[in-house]
Amino acid sequence: MTESGTTNVTDQTILQRVTQIVGPSNILTGTDMDPFVTDWRDRYHGRALCVARPGNVQEVAALMQLSAREGIPVVPQGGNTGLCGAATPDDSGQAMVIRLDRMNRILAISALDSMIRVEAGCVLQTLQETARRHGLYFPLSLGAEGSCQIGGNIATNAGGTSVLRYGAMRDLVLGLEVVLPDGTICDWLSPMRKNTTGYDLKQLFIGAEGTLGLITAASLKVFAAPRQCVTCMLTLDTVEQALDIFARLRATLGERISSFEIMNKTQVDVVLQYTQGNTYPFATVAPWSLLIEVTDTLPGTDLLPCVEDALAACMENDLMTDAVITASEAQAQALWRLRHSVSEGNKTAGISVAHDTAVPLSRQADFARLTQERLRAAFPHDPMPMLGHLGDGNIHAVVILNREEYADDDQRKAAIRQINDIVDDVTLSLGGVISAEHGVGQGNVRRLLAGRGENDVRMMQKIKMALDPDWRMNAGKLFAPPTDGIS
Amino acid sequence: MTESGTTNVTDQTILQRVTQIVGPSNILTGTDMDPFVTDWRDRYHGRALCVARPGNVQEVAALMQLSAREGIPVVPQGGNTGLCGAATPDDSGQAMVIRLDRMNRILAISALDSMIRVEAGCVLQTLQETARRHGLYFPLSLGAEGSCQIGGNIATNAGGTSVLRYGAMRDLVLGLEVVLPDGTICDWLSPMRKNTTGYDLKQLFIGAEGTLGLITAASLKVFAAPRQCVTCMLTLDTVEQALDIFARLRATLGERISSFEIMNKTQVDVVLQYTQGNTYPFATVAPWSLLIEVTDTLPGTDLLPCVEDALAACMENDLMTDAVITASEAQAQALWRLRHSVSEGNKTAGISVAHDTAVPLSRQADFARLTQERLRAAFPHDPMPMLGHLGDGNIHAVVILNREEYADDDQRKAAIRQINDIVDDVTLSLGGVISAEHGVGQGNVRRLLAGRGENDVRMMQKIKMALDPDWRMNAGKLFAPPTDGIS
Structure with a gap:
């Protein structure tokens, strides 16, 4: 605390009280706050009075009571892996950042209740691995899973690659523990699947990005572990065909379809050109490629013929031009590697202006066509990858600007805003949302x-x-x- | 309106304005209101200024603007099939009952979006049948489905027999249209499955029983239709065994288990004694019987051996004493008939005091034991059926009081309250909820x-x-x- 020379007496008193609550080793006030007052991509920067790291919900409640008494603004922070600056304080230097990272325990796991209960600071990957060790499956999976925390996942209603089958974070929450702005602890952790006793208050805190209270623990759904998995890649000419394939597969395979991802030719080309070690399993890159994963909880090998039958019917109806069904885990991983190399490829290729909009599935072909038309009219020469979670209505429209051409700050910002506006415009005109995950x-x-x-x-x-x-x-x-x- | 002799000038003016909004044939003010100011079980009775039957959302908005200007209390009403008087006005005679029954259109159905969009007054069974005609499946199913309306189902977060696999009503809502108390129309009908743009406001209106606004339309999830179904009944000695069987089946069959219902011996005895045409498929009535339904979206007959394998493993582990797997649709219907005759049987047997509480699955054996012990201590001679949705944590504890012994009103009410208090007490001590469906x-x-x-x-x-x-x-x-x- 000796470094915070600018704090006045009142601030010093507050810092003493915070120290009394969390202990001297769990309050940061100097340059050690730096990693927690900026986001990991270094796009948002703020200042803070202190960073407090409470060890349990009672300490969180005490911090919030202090905040209420003294009028201290609070910024909750999980893994600080967000993309939109939700966990970064403003530049007033008045806020208390409350980091949940010490509250990372697994509190309970129950196969019978199909539930795992964790503190909010638990890292997503820890949660996934704990479930797996118990023969269960926690489906939420996203790029930052090695460092993002479950409280942040809930506060942003995170998505990821398994939403199609298992739903987004909101669908995975059975119960929450929340600390209100006045310090009241709300214990809504009981994992009830049916409840008709008035307003479901916990819903308010899911996706609220910490603006209503602090999530301190959660009871989350876990599922029977998948025991069979079939991964395949298809090539096709249009988004309409992709949607037709989706509808046909789902009519028979039902909820077994766990991923249904799409990439356009530009996206595949960018990955092959700008990343190392990726291969495309067909001779020429098709206008559109689908990566599909189908899983089943039953052991055995009977899923493969079901998928083959369903794809054969699609082929007979001229919905695709080619297909590979992977025969090994290694082959499946190679296909997923291609998909997961998208961000790296786009960033290496230039200034990647990406979007996280979504539209209803029935409007996705329109979305792809209209954004491409309007973006192409405004940016005739820049590569325009499209990729994403077709099965969720969540195709990412991307424009890769040339670094040299857009070296000027103002010019670049204007271009980015123009691209954003075009994509948002098309999205909203089709009944969509401007953010589906971020x-x-x-x-x-x-x-x-x-x-x-x-x-x-x-x-x-x-x-x-x-x-x-x-x-x-x-x-x-x-x-x-x-x-x-x-x- | 000539019958409403008691209305003063102000009331008359209001009635004229309501008439201007909905038309003279869609306002009730006399004895024709009677069916809509009491509930169908004749337990709650109220009075109303009028019953208005708007034909579209604009009329609902106009009624709410009138309500806001003149301070008129509003009671929304769907099929009026509720059990707790939520749709019955108070006895002040000041309220306007808004019935949604004329707003019963199917607005859209999209296999690609896995969505059906309906007005709030659509009867549940109409919705089920419409989905079925399109090769899709709307899973919500409950006793009143022939007359309850989807708006009421949403406002009470209805449950039913398929919650285990498909979730309760809240889980089936993709979008809502709501009219706020000031007449504002909120169009949240777009069926987005991923959305990270702030608070999910529609969640507030689900389960709010009309206390925050009027639900006028909804976009609901539909699913691939089941094409295989295996129904079976098992006999066993304890609830613990039932839960063990549940956990084992779900570990392999996953979400295929669509129903997992339980009845104790008393319940089966009461049905066999007090209803006609029911048979129990075993020689003697077991302490507990399970009725299990497993479905799959894939056509064929491969589900049966999977279920047989899973049940054989349970038998080897001494978890059950006997089992029948039905070989025909008629046999399956006979088992379900036994289950669905429960209400009739209990009502015929005496004064049925039933409960709708739920506890986490892991506490259900405790719930069954503790309620039986405490109820038995208080009511040594009365039959105590237990039955319900074991897979949802929702076992109904019932006491059947003797009609003659409890003919006295006060004595009966005191007994009912004592029974309620015992069941609620046990429920809350186990982290449960006092109402899971009603x-x-x-x-x-x-x-x-x-x-x-x-x-x-x-x-x-x-x-x-x-x-x-x-x-x-x-x-x-x-x-x-x-x-x-x-x-």
């Missing part, structure tokens, strides 16, 4: 307002006013305070 | 407060104050107004 944070406040509309934002403000009247919880994230008061 | 309405306000606790009720009141500050929407349901104002 959230809003501080980076997408303008886009949230455009996407949700004034009426929704006003309702959100009213709910925040009801639960956080001092506007202390993660202010400036999601939406601005109401300018006219709330009637 | 809701709160006006009948369970006291039990909601006990079950959820003051803190939760206070949060619900705050949210209601934020969205319905005049407390016009279905007042007196779920919880009472705050006595001290809301800070």
Whole structure:
């Protein structure tokens, strides 16, 4: 604390009280705060009064009581792996960042309840591995899983690669423990699947990005572990064909389809050109490629003929041009490696302007066509990969700007905004959402307002006013305070 | 309107305005209101200023604007099939009952989006049948499906017999259209499965029993239709064994298990004694019987050997004493008939005091033992059936009181309250909920407060104050107004 020379007496008193609550080794006040007042991509920068690392829910409650008494703004922080600055404080230097990383215990696991209960700071991968050791399966899986924390996953309603079969984070939450802005601890951890006793309050905190309270623990769904897996890649000419294949496979394979990913030719070309060690399993790169994973909980090998039958019917109906069904785990991993090399490839190729919008499945062909047309008209020469979770309605539209051509800051920012506006415009005109996975944070406040509309934002403000009247919880994230008061 | 001689000038003006909005044939003001100011079981009775039957969402919005201007309390009403009086007005005669029955259109059905979109007044069975005609499956199924409306199902977060595989109503809602207390129409109908743009406002209206606004339409999930079904009944000695069987089956059959129902010996005896045409497929009635249904979306007959293998393993582990797997649809229907005759049997046998509580699966054996012990101590001679959705944690504890012994009103009410208190006590001590399917309405306000606790009720009141500050929407349901104002 000796480094915080700018703090006045009041601030010093607050820091002493925080120290009393979490202990001297769990409060940061100097340059040791640096990693926690900026995001990992170094795009958002803030300052903080301190970073507190509570060890249990009682300490979190005590910190929130202190915050309430002294009017201290609070920024909850999980793994700090977000993309939109939701966990980065503003530059006032007044906020207390509450990091949940010490609260990382597995509290319970019950095969009978199909439930795993963890503290909010538990790293996603730890959770996945714990479930696996118990013969169970926790499906949430995303790029940052080695460092993101489950509390952050819940606060942003995270998605990932298994949403198609198992749903997004909201669908995986059975119960939550939450600390309210006044320090009240809400124990909603009981893993009830049926409940008709009034408002389901925990729903408010899922996807709220810490603006209503702090998530401190969660009871999450786990599933029977998959015991068979068939992975395949198909080539085809149009998104319409991809959607037709999806509908046909699902009509028979049902929920067995766990992933249904798409890439256009530009995307495959970029990966093959700019990353090492990737191969495409066909002689020429098709206009569109599908990567499909089908799993079953039953042991045995009877899934393969079912998938073969379903694909044969698609082939007979001229819905695809070629297909490979992997015969080994290694082959399947090679296909997934191609898919997972997309970010690296796009970043190496230039300035990757990506989007996280989604539209209903029935509008995805329109989405692909309209964004390509309008982006191509504005940016005639830049590569435009498209890729993503077709089965979730979540195709990422990307433009790769040339680094030299857009070296100028203002010119680059203007181009990025123009691209964003085109993609958002098309998305909203098709009944979609401007963010399906990444959230809003501080980076997408303008886009949230455009996407949700004034009426929704006003309702959100009213709910925040009801639960956080001092506007202390993660202010400036999601939406601005109401300018006219709330009637 | 000539019958409403008691209305004053102001009321007459209001009735004229309602008539202008919905048309003269869609407003009831006399004895024709009778069926809609009492519940179908004739347990709750109220009065109303009028019953309005709007034909579209604009008319609903106009009615709510009128309500806001003139301060008219509103009671939304679907099929009026609820068990707790949520759709019955109070006895002030001031409320406008808004019936949604004219708004019963199917708006859209999309296999690709796995979605069916309907107006709120659509009868559940119509929705099921429409999905079926399109080769799809809408899983919600419950006793009142021939007359209950989907808006009411959503407002009470209905359950039914397929929650185990497909979830409760909340899990089936992709989008809602809602009219707020001030008449604002919220169009949240787009069927997005991934959305990270702030608070998921529609969640508030699911299970809110009409206290925050009126649900006017919904986009609902539909699934691939099941093409194989195996139904079986097992006999066993303990609930622990039933839970062990459940865990084993689910580890391999996964989500294929669509129903997992249990009945104790008393329940089977009562059905066999008091209903016609039921048979039990074993020589003697076992302490516990399980009715299990397993379905698959793949055509063929390969599900049967999988189920047989799984059951053989249970038999080898001495988890059951006998089993029948049905060889025909008719045999399966006979088993389900036994299960569905429970209500009729219990009502014929005496005064059936039933409960709708649920506990986590891991506590269900405790629940069965503790309720039986404590109820038996208080009511040594009365039959105590237990039955229900074991796979959902939702066993119904029932006591059948002798009609003659409890003919006295006060004595009967005291006994019922004592039974309720015992079951609620055990339920809450095991981390359960006092209602898993039926809701709160006006009948369970006291039990909601006990079950959820003051803190939760206070949060619900705050949210209601934020969205319905005049407390016009279905007042007196779920919880009472705050006595001290809301800070």
